[in-house]
Amino acid sequence: MLEHVKTAANTVLAFRAVGKVTDEDYTSILIPAVEEQIKSQGKARFVYVIGPEFEGFEAKAMLDDALFGLHHWRDFERIALVTNHDWIANTMRIFLPLMPAKTEIFHTNELTDAVAWAAA
Numbered sequence: 781m782l783e784h785v786k787t788a789a790n791t792v793l794a795f796r797a798v799g800k801v802t803d804e805d806y807t808s809i810l811i812p813a814v815e816e817q818i819k820s821q822g823k824a825r826f827v828y829v830i831g832p833e834f835e836g837f838e839a840k841a842m843l844d845d846a847l848f849g850l851h852h853w854r855d856f857e858r859i860a861l862v863t864n865h866d867w868i869a870n871t872m873r874i875f876l877p878l879m880p881a882k883t884e885i886f887h888t889n890e891l892t893d894a895v896a897w898a899a900a
Contacts, residue, residue: 781797781798781799781800781801781802781805782795782796782797782798782801782805782806782809782810783795783796783798784809784813785827785829785891787827787895787899788895789825789895789896789898789899791821791825791899792825792826792827792895792898792899793813793814793817793824793825793826793827794826794827794828794829794895794898795809795810795813795827795828795829796829796830796831796833797828797829797830797831797833797834798833798834799833799834799835800835800836800837800838801834801836801837801838801841802838802840802841803838803840803841803844805841806841806844806845806848807844810848811844811848814826814848814852815852818852818855823855823856823857824852824855824856824857825856825857825858825898825899826856826858826859826860826898827859827860827862827891827894827895827898828859828860828861828862829862829863829888829891830861830862830863830865830868831862831863831864831888832864832888834865853880854880856880856881857881857882858881858882858883858884858897858898858900859879859881859882859883859884859898860883860884860885860886860894860895860897860898861883861884861885861886862885862886862887862888862890862891862894863885863886863887863888864887864888869885872885873885884897
């Protein structure tokens with residue numbers, strides 16, 4: 781499931797992955813929220829928290845993520861990934877050189893720093 785994370789920065793959209801992230805989470809929560817931010821601000825500033833309460837992605841959710849990212853390839857201004865999962869951080873590092881958005885990886889104890897960076 782995806783939970784909205786309230787931040788002090790109203791220009792930053794943040795979500796936390798809890799348990800298993802599903803196709804429904806992407807189609808009914810994440811995608812509409814990001815598309816609304818793009819519509820209202822022109823670009824998205826996004827913080828994605830994948831911490832210890834995360835259990836995995838459904839296969840369809842991973843496909844949704846990839847297709848959504850390709851569709852909005854240039855619509856993200858900043859992406860902060862906040863995680864304590866090495867495999868997620870390392871996978872993101874592989875794609876960093878290809879991503880047009882400024883992207884940083886933070887540890888789960890650096891959420892405040894991640895939001896501040898995304899808002900800058």
